[in-house]
Structure formats: structure tokens, C-alpha cells
Amino acid sequence: MTRPATDREILITRELDAPRELAWQAMTNPKHVVQWWGPRGFTTTIRAMDLRPGGVWTYVMHGPDGTDYKNRSVFHEVVYPERLVFAHGGSRAGGPEADFIATWTFDAVEASKTRVTIRMVFPTVAARDTIVREYGAIEGAHQTLERLAEHLPTMGYASRDLVIERTVDAPPALVFRCWTDPAHMARWWAPHGFTNPVCELDVRIGGTWRIVMRAPGGTDYPCHGIYHEIVPDRRLVFTNIATDTAGNPVLDGRTTVTFGAADGKTRMTVTTGAIAVVDYAAAYLEGMEIGWTQSLERLDAEVARSS
């Protein structure tokens, strides 16, 4: 819950008509940030945005009157898709330094609505008042969130569920083990021709899993998530987030797998959600598919040669 703003804080909040995974992408992908950052009439040039604790974010905001405002922030917390905390410093040439700790929080109001809250904490009441007076920080923040709200629908995002059923010739206990034992999981999770050089599964509720899929050409496709439900031999629920090599989320969803016994065989039902910026997800999957298709073609050629 948000506390009321004290006299050395600025607190701004707004409801956004998009899931928080998307709001996060708009906030953390420089390509998107420059589209909406700053009050109306401002443009932004990002010099660097190293999104990890201790990482530096430098950018210049260009005011409508031609004034440049240099900004340098250091990230303190990066918690996808919930919270971003950074220490901000910056000013216009000769202007007062705007030093504050900014916390951006994204709360899911419902599946496709997000409440974004910006909290800026200043060292003193006087510092806060100066920034409000000199830079119009409150009105500026409102306008910034307005621009964010306008940018989100243009990002081309979609959210869908995928259901796949499959019967395999093995008992549920063995199939369940293949989903929960890293030695087994590493043998099958990535597509054909890929390897899984990293496969860490902390199979308990709240535990994290992390797998890196490596394509035959050497490109890495990392993914990770958290376990939400574990019913041995019957049911497994976990979040499933695929990221690009820079760590930006590409596909986000929750995966539920049920295991049903059927005459010594196992009927698996995999239901997996996908929240994505469609262009990014499509490019990501296309790259992966080229990898496994080529690998299967090589296998075919190998078989043809040896037979």
C-alpha cells in the first residue's frame, strides 16, 4: 500500500489501461521511453540505460524552448514487473540540482489495468519545494504519466492463452520427474539442436527456475519464472518469462501443466499464457524457429547419408 506523501515527497499516481508487464516494457526499453518521457513538448535523448541495480541511466531532456536538462540516475532496485527504484540527479545548466530517490510501482488492478505510482523522496522539504517551483515537477510528472498512458496502446501488445494436450507413453510419476528434475529438464526443454547450458530449478512454492536455451549458432534464449503450485505427479503451475539477451522480457505468461494417468500412460495438458509486444515476440520466436528448423534439416541430411 502507498503511504501518504510527507512534506519532502512528491506522490503521483494514475491508472493505465494495460497490463503491468506492458507498462514495465514502456518504462524500461529505451526505444519506448523516448516516445513518452517528460512533460508535453519535451523530447528525450537517452545516452545509456543499464537496467540493473547499480546500473547508470543518462539522458538529456530537451525543453520546448530549447533548454537542455541533463539527467543521471543510478538504479537501486529492478524488480520486474513491479518496482523500479533509482537515485536521480540532474539539472539545467546553472539550475538547482534535482536530487531525489524515485520509486515507480506498477500494481495490477485487474488483468489488463495497472496503477502506476511515482514516489519522489527529496533530502529536505526545502529541496522538494525548490524543484517543484523551479522545474514544475508535479505538473511535469502528471503530464509524463499522461503521455505514458497515450503511448501504451500504440505498442502493439496482445495477450492470449495457448492450450496443448499430449499423451506420452510413461507413468505420471516419471513424467512429473522430467518436469521437476534439472538433469531431466535440461535434456528436453529447448527445441531440437539447442542445448540448455543453464538449468536451475528450485522446485518449491515461491522458488525460482532459470534455464538458458542455446541455439546451434550460439545465441542464448534465457527464460525464468517462479513456482506457484506443486502437486506431485498431478499439477505444476509456474510463471514463465522469456527474455532477450539484454534481459528485456519478450513473452510473459503463467504455465499450468496437469498430469492425468491413462492406462499406464500420461495425458498432459499444458495451458500457457502469453503477454507480449507482438513484434518483439514474433522476431524472437522467428529466430528460434530458424535455429531448430536448420537443426532438423541437418539431422535429416545426416540420416540420409548414413542410410
Place this chain on the structure above:
Amino acid sequence: MPDHLTATFSALADPTRRAILARLTLGQASVNQLAEPFSLSQPAISKHLKVLERAGLITRGREAQWRPCKLHAAALKDIADWLEPYRRLWEQRLDRLDEHLRILQSETGRKST
């Protein structure tokens, strides 16, 4: 990846435009007919129609007076298809699980005999 998908999604992000498309699933209609259920002026509706046309979601007749708007279903199909590669990834993954289980069980079979 095609930019046209982004254009399509942007066009679909607006509730009025979605309502226009819903109306067009019932058959072609003129600008006046489309404007009727909304408290919007004809120029405002025309603006929405231009966005939909640019995104390839509708086509417009060439007759000077009555330029009927028609749904262009193929563009909507592209949207429905975006998840297909993800399905293929999962199919591929489950193929490998199936294969892995076969190998596992044939190994255990050999050990127990």
C-alpha cells in the same frame, strides 16, 4: 517482423474502432450508417475509418457517392496467428520430452532385463 502488425494493433486499441469493426462483421455499411450509433460527427468517424483503412482492416468502395466500408478479414487473421510460432515452440518441446521419455524407459528396460 512486419510493422503492419503494430499498425493493426494500434488501430484495434480504440473502442470506437473496435465497435465499427463489430458493426462491419454484419455486412458493409456507409459512413452515415456507421456514424449513427455513435454520438460522433461524420468527420470524426471518417478519421477512424482512415486509421482502419491504413491498417488494412477495412476496404472502401470506389463509388463516388456511396463508398461502402467492408471488413478485410485477412488482416484480422494475421493478428490471430501471432501466437502460432509459440505453439510450435511448445509442440517442439513436448516432442523432445516424448523422445526423452522413450530413451529413459528403454534404458531402464535394458537394466532390468
